[in-house]
Amino acid sequence: MQTVTLFALCLRVLIALLTRTFFSADAYFQSLEVAHRAVYGFGHLTWEWRTARPIRNILYPALNIPVYWLLKILKLDHTSLLISGPKVLHGILAAGTDIWLPDLTRKVLGERYVQNAVFLSFTSFFHALSLSRSNSNSLETTLTTIALSYYPWDSAIAGVRKCLALAALTCVMRPTNAVLWVYAMGALLWHLRRRVRDLLSVIVDAATVGLTTVMLIFLLDSAYYGQPTFTPLNFFLTNLSSVSLFYGTSPWHYYLSQGFPLLCTTCLPFVLHGAWLVLGPSGTPPSRLMLGLIVWTVGIYSLAGHKEWRFLHPLLPLLHILASKSLTDAFAPAPSDSTRSPIRLPRIRTPYLGFLLLTVPASIYVAMFHARAPISVMYYLRDIPAIELDTVGFLMPCHSTPWQAYLHQVELADNGRLWALGCEPPLHKQNISEYQSQADIFYNSPVAYLKERFPAEVDVTFPPSPFPSCVPGEAPDDRWRHEWPRYLVMFGALLDEEGVREAIEGKGYAEVWIGTDGWEGDARRRGGVRVWKY
Numbered sequence: 001m002q003t004v005t006l007f008a009l010c011l012r013v014l015i016a017l018l019t020r021t022f023f024s025a026d027a028y029f030q031s032l033e034v035a036h037r038a039v040y041g042f043g044h045l046t047w048e049w050r051t052a053r054p055i056r057n058i059l060y061p062a063l064n065i066p067v068y069w070l071l072k073i074l075k076l077d078h079t080s081l082l083i084s085g086p087k088v089l090h091g092i093l094a095a096g097t098d099i100w101l102p103d104l105t106r107k108v109l110g111e112r113y114v115q116n117a118v119f120l121s122f123t124s125f126f127h128a129l130s131l132s133r134s135n136s137n138s139l140e141t142t143l144t145t146i147a148l149s150y151y152p153w154d155s156a157i158a159g160v161r162k163c164l165a166l167a168a169l170t171c172v173m174r175p176t177n178a179v180l181w182v183y184a185m186g187a188l189l190w191h192l193r194r195r196v197r198d199l200l201s202v203i204v205d206a207a208t209v210g211l212t213t214v215m216l217i218f219l220l221d222s223a224y225y226g227q228p229t230f231t232p233l234n235f236f237l238t239n240l241s242s243v244s245l246f247y248g249t250s251p252w253h254y255y256l257s258q259g260f261p262l263l264c265t266t267c268l269p270f271v272l273h274g275a276w277l278v279l280g281p282s283g284t285p286p287s288r289l290m291l292g293l294i295v296w297t298v299g300i301y302s303l304a305g306h307k308e309w310r311f312l313h314p315l316l317p318l319l320h321i322l323a324s325k326s327l328t329d330a331f332a333p334a335p336s337d338s339t340r341s342p343i344r345l346p347r348i349r350t351p352y353l354g355f356l357l358l359t360v361p362a363s364i365y366v367a368m369f370h371a372r373a374p375i376s377v378m379y380y381l382r383d384i385p386a387i388e389l390d391t392v393g394f395l396m397p398c399h400s401t402p403w404q405a406y407l408h409q410v411e412l413a414d415n416g417r418l419w420a421l422g423c424e425p426p427l428h429k430q431n432i433s434e435y436q437s438q439a440d441i442f443y444n445s446p447v448a449y450l451k452e453r454f455p456a457e458v459d460v461t462f463p464p465s466p467f468p469s470c471v472p473g474e475a476p477d478d479r480w481r482h483e484w485p486r487y488l489v490m491f492g493a494l495l496d497e498e499g500v501r502e503a504i505e506g507k508g509y510a511e512v513w514i515g516t517d518g519w520e521g522d523a524r525r526r527g528g529v530r531v532w533k534y
Contacts, residue, residue: 004118008098009091011122016091016132017084019367022374024135024310025399030056031134032086032405035064039072042413043404047424050473055235057217058224060136060173064089082408086134094131096142097317098122103149105321108286117324119346121317123356125265128363130310136173137310143170144177144314151184153286155191157198161205168213170314175232176301177314183296187289242432244306246425254307255298262309263316266356267323270331274322277329287325290318327352373515373529377489378406380513380531384487386411391418391462391485395446395494397439397524398423416464416483424470438469438480443524447499458484458507458534486534492527509534 029046037043038061048056067085071077098121105117121127131138147166150159167184170177185206192199214230221229238244250258264271278287294315301311327348348356378401381389386409394401398421404413412418422438442449465482484507492514495501513531520526 004102005095005099007122008095012094012098012132013088013091015128015367016087016094019087019132020372020375021367021369022371022401023130023133023366024308026136027134028402028405029399030136031061032064033403034058034061035068035086036405036408038062038065039068040077040404040408040410042410045472046399047427047472050471051427052473053234053238054221054225054229054473055231055238057172057221057231059217059220060139063093063139064134077408083406086405087132090134090138091132093139093142094127097127097131097145100142100146100149101317101320104145104317105324107149107151107153108290108321109284109325113321113324113328115324116327116346116348117317117320119348120267120320120323120356123359123363124267124316124320125359125363125366126263126309126313126316128359129366130313135310137313140170140174140177141313141316143173144180145317148184148318152188153289155188155195157188157192157202160188160202161209164206164209168209172213172217172232175235176311179300180293180297180314183293187292239304239306243425243427244304246432246435247306249305250307252302255302255312259298259307259309259312260319263312264319264323265362266358267320270323270326270352271319273330274324274326277325278322282325282329290321294318294322371517371520373517374401375406376515377513377529377531378402380515381487381489382407382409389487391416391464391483392487392489393465393468393482393485394420395442395488395490396420397443397522398437400491400525401489401529414464416466416468417485419465419468419482419485422469422472424472424476427473428476430476438478441478446494446497447503450500450503453480454482454484460534462486462534484534488532490530490532491525492530493524494527495530496527504532507534 029044030048033043034045034049034056037045038058048054064086067089068077068082071079071081071085076082098118101117101121102114105114124131131141143166147163147170150163150166152158152160152163167177167181171181185202188202189199192202217232218228218230221231260271261268275291277283278291283291297315298312301307327346331349331352346353381392389409390411392412400420404418407418409418421442423440424437426432426435436444462485463483465485467477467479467481469480470477488504488509495504509532511530512533514528515530516528517526
């Protein structure tokens, strides 16, 4: 266990520090940026935090506050530690998934399956892509794994209070995690139906933990927002509306046809075979309960219109356990020494081992090279002397890069000096089929937007833009007005739009930096990132 712990900490922190690519805007705008603003007094808050009915809880971003506060006290906030400090924190948190996976595997399948399960976790493509990032889904994955390791898979309720407390904390981080626990706790209560004393004990414990959590979250939310607020309720009410659909809809089979293949990658055949074995004679009640938990959660999540791969991340450790059953039962002899450390090479036939290890080069690519430019451009901008970096405009789909949590320029904190196109959702009951955000309107006709919303000439004093985007969370207002900034940042694809390059060059701008990217599915984000300077 100590070997696994040390290796997991080293691996996840190393991955976190080496990651220089963009995956999800929430890793910055729902985490780092919020904490940065809390400590330093400047940073961008999205509509989720500023709407009349806010849907985000401060607890997860607050994990970063001690790091930023310490850097501020030590006057190190203008060093690279501003970026690497939170990365180390989230790498440590990510390691919890690997550290508690052996305990969970032992309870569900047994000791002989631990080695392969840990190997699959360490070599997981999706863990490398997402687990060490500052996404709430990543901590949700760790907390879910820890909580399930205390879950009474054999109906012995000794550790149920720890499980309930961790489950409650997980639901605070991500309210949708409650779907998983509805099934898990429902199954437990059913198994305890003939043990009345144990049944009542679990119900009382669940009610106590639940009510305490609700009260604490209400107090925390109300203190942060300065008015009575309960964000989990706001989260569900908002996502039951058309707001979530504004960010994209996917077919019902999305998680089956795309989610599982991407999460599991090379271990997918073994996951499917492991599920088949669990349903057969070698399956045990705990393993069948785990399979039911996976099916239930995916089924409920599939009912939602808006789907993302990372929403399934908490299930990935369970999928690794299923794959370990396949690899151990069907494709490897039983280990001769059950006390072997799970950090040693797994007992997997060489062809299968080689196939599984194909995730390693893919993991290096997505962590260090794919979609690298949106991160690299912030390093480029932060190295520009503050006296020269007086105004910056981002002509990109919103939230395409990190913000002040990387840039950390108080000189740009004034409204209109650092701006990006907005993409506020239809919070005021607009028709979603007709609604268009500022970014949509810009991309419909970039040249017309530049002519109508920017002055005819560049003011070489580079004043702040009067109204570059809507105030997040407030009523829509399309009276956007810009001043030409000293620096313009955009994706290369924008320069391919008819007349855009000519319009920008005609104002006296020249390209000063190019960052290349890998493959990109969104046509607006292709062509790498470009910086133009007047």
